[in-house]
Amino acid sequence: MLNIQKTLENGKALFALEGRLDTTTAPELEKELRDSIDGVSALTLDFTDLEYISSAGLRVLLAVQKIMNKQGEMKVSHVNETIMEIFEVTGFSDILSIE
């Protein structure tokens, strides 16, 4: 229920997510990210086709943000209105840099 498309190039990583980031799928994303971001200085998470996020997904975003704070920068792009509200309610809009 979550499709992850990743592109890695010259220390830049792009993860395009499609579907639902929930209890079931969050561990997959976490594993993919941890496996790939060694040495990555710029990470972008493209949320164009992400429909749903629960606290399990937020947990992954927070963990990855903490890693990226040490080694570079992280952006979340194309966030839909409903997910944006979730970010605002939880204060994640202040932690993440959202485009």
Add this chain to the structure above:
Amino acid sequence: MTIKLNGRIDSNNAPQVEKEILDQLAGQAGAPLELDASGLEYISSAGLRVLLRVRKLHPDMRITNVSSEVYEILDMTGFTEMMGVEKAYRIVSVEGCEEIGRGANGTIYRIDQDNVVKVYNNADALADIQHEREVAKLALILGIPTAISYDVVRVGESYGSVFELLNASSFSKILAKDPEKLDWCVKEYVDLLRKIHGTLVPAGKLPDMKETALSWARFMGDYLPEEAGKKLVAMVEAVPHDDHMIHGDYHTKNVELQNGEVLLIDMDTLAVGHPIFELASMFNAFIGYSEYDHETIKKFQGFDFETGTAFWRKSLAAYLGTGCETKIREVEDKARIIGYTRMIRRSIRRKGMESEAGRAEIKLWTDELLALLEKTDTLTFSTGELELEAAAENLPEVQAFVDEHLERADCPPKAQMQIAIAVEEIFINIASYAYAPDKGKAIVRVEVSEDPVTVTITFVDHGMPYDPLAKEDPDISLPAEKRDAGGLGIFMTKKIMDNVVYEYIDGQNILTLKKNL
């Protein structure tokens, strides 16, 4: 007693007619009196005054077999409201007419393009016809789309009631002709069923189905082992009283499509009671009566046993609002208990024991009934409830269950997603902590109420007492390094929903979430 009125009654002969009537009634003041007006052609005001004087002595006086002409006079002068006046019945023949339905009490024929007549089996059916008219009127007023008979006629030795039914086609006919319309039929059929079961009936207006079912259960006492018989009666007794409407014979021949409108017909079995009694008669119509001989349903419904079974199971799933096989089977088993009880009693009373096929059928049903009584303890269920193992892998089933209720309530997509988040947070919490390291069940209930439209979702578990709301809210102003993700789920739930309440009652954690749509 009955006195015949003949010819014309006017000022010329009124005194004489009055004397004749009073002579016949001598010494019987107050006795029930029927004036048979089949021979009466005309009555003037002098004649009407005679009727009034006779009625003083016999307050229960009725005038029967009144011709249309005389009825008009009685109606204009207010006599029809003052005393019992019964019209003469039009005579209708059903010879060569298409039979479009057959129920427990009668057969329905199409007499012309716009009209059908329901001919009652019982020769003395006037009381039945009157009853059906009254309950159909009641149902219509309460918002159930149905047809009301506008005339009572004689059909041979029986009575019939005439309904207007234009270009209508029963769901049985549609299914027999067009099997790919099954899903459409299921949806319309279940929508109407929900409407019926959602209709509250003023007390005393309709018979209580539970009483009827109790009489069936008691009858079975002589045919079941003592313990099983007692359990059956106790289970029916334990079904709570319910003042919502049930149709009582809700199968696809009694649902008609007329000009795009779905109509309920054959209203004489209308009752109040718990929906399990309705499901029992539905099970019988689609499976029960044809379980021994699969050909039976073809004669009755016009479609085959497989179609009947598919229709029943899909309808039950849609009615319960769940795709959960376990839940569907559980409710089906409850319906079968009442269904078999009814069929066995019916068959025994119709001398089923006297034929080999009858005995085989009764044995099949009795064996099934005994097996069901073994493993079932209650007959009740609720439609907006899902009980399942509190495990993360069951989350999709919970989400689907909640979504279906929300979609039916035309919930906007954004609110639907927000509610889905809250449902995930709470269910995963229960799955992770309530019974750890053991396993246990969770119950999820969904209710949608109107004015204003509010969704209430309730989670119940029997795990260790735990109030998720007692935990302090996370500080959402902290920078990433200082934050941990704990408590976010409950925090989001509180923000998304309009009201979240925790209670611990009788060993159960009960968390109730409400959102106004």
